[in-house]
Amino acid sequence: FDLNAIPEAQQAEAGPRLARRLRIVLERTTWVDPENLSNDPGGLPEPGLGDDDELLTTIELKKTKVRILLHRHFFPDGSWAWVFSRSTVAAIDPLYAQYGFGWLGDRLPAVFFNVVVAGVALWQWTGLAIFLLLAWFVSLIVTPRLLAILRRGARKTRAKWDDELVAALDGPARLGVIATVLFLTVPWLGLEGPAATTVGVIWKLLALLFLGWVLSRWVDIAMSILAKGAAARKNEMARNFLPIFGRILKIGVWAICIVAVLDSVGIRVMGLVAGLGIGGVAIAFAAQKTIENLFGSLAIAVDRPFQIGDFVRLGDHEGTVTEVGLRSTRIQTMDRTIISIPNGTLLSERIENYSARDRYRYRPTIGLLYGTSRAQLELVIDEIKKLLERHPRVYHDGVRVRFARFGDSALEIDIQTWILAQGYHEFTAVAEELNFEILAIVERSGSGFAFPSQTVYMARESGIDPDLAKQAEQEAKRRRQQGDLWIPEPPEATRT
8 A cells, every 4th residue: 555645653553454444345346357457567558547557446436436546656775566556545434434334344353354154244144133133122122112102092082993903913013113123224234236135035025024914914803893893784694704805805915915025036926927828818717707706706795685594586596595605605495405506697697585575465366256246245355455454464555455357267356465574484474364364254255265167058059040130230230320330439429
């Protein structure tokens, strides 16, 4: 080193210190290839430099370029040697301040800087161990106090969900504090290259693990709160679906974290998926029905066309809903068999929910004997109307009892009304009671129920009466001449 700019009394101490600092700066900034140096002891002339100067390399210092020069130094006895130039010696301390190890580089033994494992110096390994211990102790001290502050804030609100969210941080919070301490301290070690990349990936892994852990716990809390609300509303289907949705959300959270970690190490997940090519298309086709059923279950959960325990008609099937899963809905038929219907199919099927009705239509038709008199018929209709109007389980605004038609074998009475019932079995019980009452009314009237029958009269064929046929022909002619024959339409004068 050209130490002429340094007082002679300080040169013995400054020389080794400057040599160590320059070596550290060169190791951390640039590589000087010995093959690029001249083999001529006298050096080779370079443009812009004097005959006694040789350029080793340049290093950036605060947006300026510092040249590391060798200078030919002549001694009093006429000999000479190549030494680092005075300008280079003057730039060593500023360069070390930017690229060096600070006060550690001047105080630690040389072994801490000379021993390098996996591109990381011994002093840096030591620093990593110290910072890990520091992060652990800080988490032990800071985490309880941080959670105590959050708990006090949560207790000030009327809501309970924020207390649960804070309680869920008990485990992850310590990991979050450790990741934060490492994020603030590790940059002091000045790691570079693959070592810096590896430490960065580890820190991202800790941060994403903390985030995934917290979000997973919060998803569980959200599902628990929603399940309590569904139980209060007696929404059994929602209670069955919420755990499934919770698992799907947690899988999504961890999938995003894994993708982020893979991206941080340089693995492009989208490129990997695209590279699957035909295999990916085949998987997509194979999973088509599964995805369709999954969306079907989501549609059922959102639209809620039925609940667990409802009596429904799903397409051509009738029964009680026993289970709604991610793939299929199960109903128990009246024959006590279980039918599984894929949820994707239900998206396009007609769904009829009998349990959702607040009243059921009661519409029997009774047929009385043709020998029933008008008075008997009127009495039966009147008694049935009064029965329905006075019954507490009948919707009174919808009572209709009419002598509807002359049937092939009976005088037919149509009955239509609505029965107030909460279920199909309750409806059939009320309908049975009404049927018995109507049976008693018909019996009291002296009439009876007709059944399909025919009356056959045995007689010899007498043919058409010629006298009556002639009279009918003359009457039709007369009405036609007088304009009184209403065929094909009545005359205008008869219309009002």
